Amino acid sequence: MSAKTVNNKAWWLVLPVFVMVAFNALIPLMTVVNYSVQETFGDNIFSWSGVRWFQQVLQSDRFHGALGRQLLFSGLVLLIEIPLGLFVALNMPKKGFWVSVCLVLMSLPLLIPWNVVGSMWNIMALPDIGLLGKAVNSLGITYNYTRQPFAAWCTLILMDVWHWTSLVTLLCYAGLVSIPDAYYQAAKIDGAGSWAIFRYIQLPKLRHVMTIAVLLRFMDSFMIYTEPQVMTGGGPGSSTTFLSIDLVKSAIGEFDLGPAAALSIIYFLIILAISWLFYTLMMRNEEA
Amino acid sequence: MAKISIDNLRHSYLPFPNPDREEDYVLKKLSIDWADGGAYALLGPSGCGKTTLLNLISGLLVPTEGKILFDGVDVSRFSPEARNIAQVFQFPVIYDTMTVYDNLAFPLRNRGIPESAIDPRVKEIASMLDLTSTLHKRAAGLTADGKQKISLGRGLVRADVSAIMFDEPLTVIDPHLKWQLRSKLKELHQRTKRTMIYVTHDQTEALTFADQVVVMNNGEIVQIGTPIELFEKPNHTFVGHFIGSPGMNVLPCEVKGGKAFFAGQDIKTANTHKGSGQKCEIGVRPEFVNFAKSGIAAEIVKVADAGRFRIVETRAAGSSIKLLVPENQSIPTGKVNLAFDADHTQIYADGWFAGGKL
Numbered sequence: 001m002s003a004k005t006v007n008n009k010a011w012w013l014v015l016p017v018f019v020m021v022a023f024n025a026l027i028p029l030m031t032v033v034n035y036s037v038q039e040t041f042g043d044n045i046f047s048w049s050g051v052r053w054f055q056q057v058l059q060s061d062r063f064h065g066a067l068g069r070q071l072l073f074s075g076l077v078l079l080i081e082i083p084l085g086l087f088v089a090l091n092m093p094k095k096g097f098w099v100s101v102c103l104v105l106m107s108l109p110l111l112i113p114w115n116v117v118g119s120m121w122n123i124m125a126l127p128d129i130g131l132l133g134k135a136v137n138s139l140g141i142t143y144n145y146t147r148q149p150f151a152a153w154c155t156l157i158l159m160d161v162w163h164w165t166s167l168v169t170l171l172c173y174a175g176l177v178s179i180p181d182a183y184y185q186a187a188k189i190d191g192a193g194s195w196a197i198f199r200y201i202q203l204p205k206l207r208h209v210m211t212i213a214v215l216l217r218f219m220d221s222f223m224i225y226t227e228p229q230v231m232t233g234g235g236p237g238s239s240t241t242f243l244s245i246d247l248v249k250s251a252i253g254e255f256d257l258g259p260a261a262a263l264s265i266i267y268f269l270i271i272l273a274i275s276w277l278f279y280t281l282m283m284r285n286e287e288a
Numbered sequence: 289m290a291k292i293s294i295d296n297l298r299h300s301y302l303p304f305p306n307p308d309r310e311e312d313y314v315l316k317k318l319s320i321d322w323a324d325g326g327a328y329a330l331l332g333p334s335g336c337g338k339t340t341l342l343n344l345i346s347g348l349l350v351p352t353e354g355k356i357l358f359d360g361v362d363v364s365r366f367s368p369e370a371r372n373i374a375q376v377f378q379f380p381v382i383y384d385t386m387t388v389y390d391n392l393a394f395p396l397r398n399r400g401i402p403e404s405a406i407d408p409r410v411k412e413i414a415s416m417l418d419l420t421s422t423l424h425k426r427a428a429g430l431t432a433d434g435k436q437k438i439s440l441g442r443g444l445v446r447a448d449v450s451a452i453m454f455d456e457p458l459t460v461i462d463p464h465l466k467w468q469l470r471s472k473l474k475e476l477h478q479r480t481k482r483t484m485i486y487v488t489h490d491q492t493e494a495l496t497f498a499d500q501v502v503v504m505n506n507g508e509i510v511q512i513g514t515p516i517e518l519f520e521k522p523n524h525t526f527v528g529h530f531i532g533s534p535g536m537n538v539l540p541c542e543v544k545g546g547k548a549f550f551a552g553q554d555i556k557t558a559n560t561h562k563g564s565g566q567k568c569e570i571g572v573r574p575e576f577v578n579f580a581k582s583g584i585a586a587e588i589v590k591v592a593d594a595g596r597f598r599i600v601e602t603r604a605a606g607s608s609i610k611l612l613v614p615e616n617q618s619i620p621t622g623k624v625n626l627a628f629d630a631d632h633t634q635i636y637a638d639g640w641f642a643g644g645k646l
Contacts (some may be wrong), residue, residue: 185348186381190442191369191398200383200394 035261053262063263065238066246067270073153073242074221077160081217082210084161085168090202092173103173106166114163118230121159125231145232149239152232156240159227164220168213175209176202211282215275222271243267290358290450292322292345292483297354299340305352313352314340316507322500324359325481327474329498331488333530337507338487339455345485346373346453358450374443375453379460380435384428388419391427392441399446413445416476433465440473444480451483458493470496491531503527519573520632525639528571534599537577539607541570541635548635551584551605556630561642568642572633574599577611579620580627584609587623602626 036053038046057063092102112120127133127144136143145151179201187197225244228234234241234249241249247267251260297318305312314337322328330338343349345356347368356364363371383391392410414420417437422430427438436457443452454473458466474497477484486497494501495515503510503518503526511523522528528536541550546560548570555570586604597612600619609626613619635642 180379182377182379182381185343185368186375186377186439186442188348189346189368189373189375190395192394193398196394196398200385204383204385 032261032264035257036265039258049258053258054266057259057262057266062238062246063266066241066243069239069241070222070243073156073160073224074218076157077164077221078214078217080157080161081165081168082214085165085213086172086206086210088165088169089172089176090198092169094177103170106169106173109163109166110170112163114226115230117159117163118227121155121162121227122231125155147236149236152236152240156228156231159231160221160224163227164217168217171209171213172206175206179205207282211279215279218278219271219275222274290483291324291360292320292451292485293355293357293360294318294320294341294345295355295357297341297344297351297356299337299344299349300352307353314507315344317354318509320502320509320512322483322485325483326500327477327484327486327498329486329488329494329501330504331491331494331501331530332504334489336504338489338504341504342375342453342455342485342487345451346375347371348375372446372448372450373453374446374449374451375455376436376439376443376457378456380432380439382427382430382435382438384426386427387424388414388427388430388438389423391438392419392445395442395446409445409447413441416444416479417441417472432460433462433469436461436469437472440476444476444482449482451485454484454486454488456488457486458488458490473497491533495531503530505530521634521641522571523641525569525571525636528573532573532575534574534610536571536573537607537609538636539570539572539609541568543568543635543637553584555628555633557633557635558631559635559641559643561635561637566637567639569636569639570628570633571636572628574610574612576629576632577609578627578629579611579613580625583625583627585623586626588619588621591619 034046037049037051039049040046088106092106093099109117124130125133125145127137127146133143133145142148143151145155183201183205184197187201192200223244224242225248228240228242229245229248232240234245243263244267247260247263250256250263297315298313299315300313302312310316318341330341332338340349344351347363347366347370351364354364355362358371368375383394386394389410392413393406396406396409411420411423414423417440419434419437419441422434427435430438440452440457443449458469461469470493473484473486484497486494488494495518498515500512500514501518502512505524505526511518511527513521513523518527518531522531522536525536525538528538539550541548541555543549543561546562548555548557548561548568550570557570561568584604586602586609588600588602589608590601592599592601596615598615598619600611600613602609602611602624604626611626
């Protein structure tokens, strides 16, 4: 009576999920892998090319430039949005009527489609007719994001901060309101000042949500495409050509399927590696 | 250290309470005096206002009316820091990222005390609380009772603390450690002679910890007394019910000429009652009810074994009367007669001990 009946038929129930994942992730990804190691001149005729495209991409100045710009953009965006979002969350009301007002106002930018955000800022920053562009120019500062790389960068960063700081704020706010009152009461009784409360209660308790906020903002900003595409199209010159814009240019614009596929895989691996590294570092001390 | 006086304290959580509406207030005109260095308990069912009272004393809430005095100084509007109070909460509050040592040193560092003075003090308190071996570990890694000891330690570490408040501190502690931590508290009170105020809904905790227990119900103080007083002379039927296991028998009675009659029988009581038109009851604890040859005719309904005693439930004249019978004594069956110990049988009018408060 000890022998258990082994019945693996239940595995068939996983089939629908497997089919879905195959069609939305595995097959497209494998297609890209397939392109990245072959040469094609169209008509569905392929020939093996090994790691040539990877070598070509990794050695090209164009890739280095785009990667550098991408890292700088993500770095700046995180540097501004994380502290700013936290600061706003700390100063939001914790109860009463204004809570809902603040939450709605905070959520608004998140509800706007990305290409609309790009168009909005494109028009608003136009030096001749845009509200922002005209205002800055009338202050005596020459500002034209279609001609000056620095102005283009400032506008893009400002746009991203406007669009995404709310996400950081909302995450931090959710973390803050979940801290039990007793912690603040104990801190009051222990004579802690507001800095000590922030440093020893709020910041440690926000650690997890902030890790998530940084990860989300890193991944999203590292993959940003729509807004800069609509706003600057990667220009002036190639000053705002990020990895995603570069990728689309080479894949669809130039129809360089091989190098573009290699770039896609490298791009994906970079995001994966950085996210993994960051998450591991943040969670390292968890059980110490 | 300080003598704590509460003077006509009233509190409402409503923004604009109506002073004439009793229901608007969670605390209704309380006055208590607590001597310096005593161990006190606030005992009452959940929602009776005991935590509110504690938070008013520690300064986490500001009272709607009335005063709180520490050594005669009105501190009602002072911050918790200015009152120099320590409080241990229901759930252990520790600073996760700090070591046990830093947790204990935190209140002293916030007050700008030099490290040279902090170090011996922290070590002394740690040894008192048996935390010395974990002093340099991260506080987050400790068990619930260890964390609760840290919260207590942060209060004890300040030499000049006025009083230490406990808000149901044993809620999250494992049963077998509860007893240990309770005796630790008692021991610490004897060593440090700090005023300690302990809020709980558990009568065992209150009665074992405190020299004096304040029993509260519906935002009012029902009785203040030593554990023995609460047991022997409950001031209100609520105290009789709430304290003791099983609680006091409360029987409806008629009062004629100051004497109480139950089931047509004249019951001898410790007090007399003169008024009329009130609802009168007799209160007698199960410990003071005995089987007798004659007396109140009753019928045995149920016998429950409670270790050294058996709880016998009887019915007489439509009321249930419980009595305790030691394990070696035999229990008659069917119809019995009951007698009450006259010294421990009291008349209550509208719930309160007749003939004024004790």
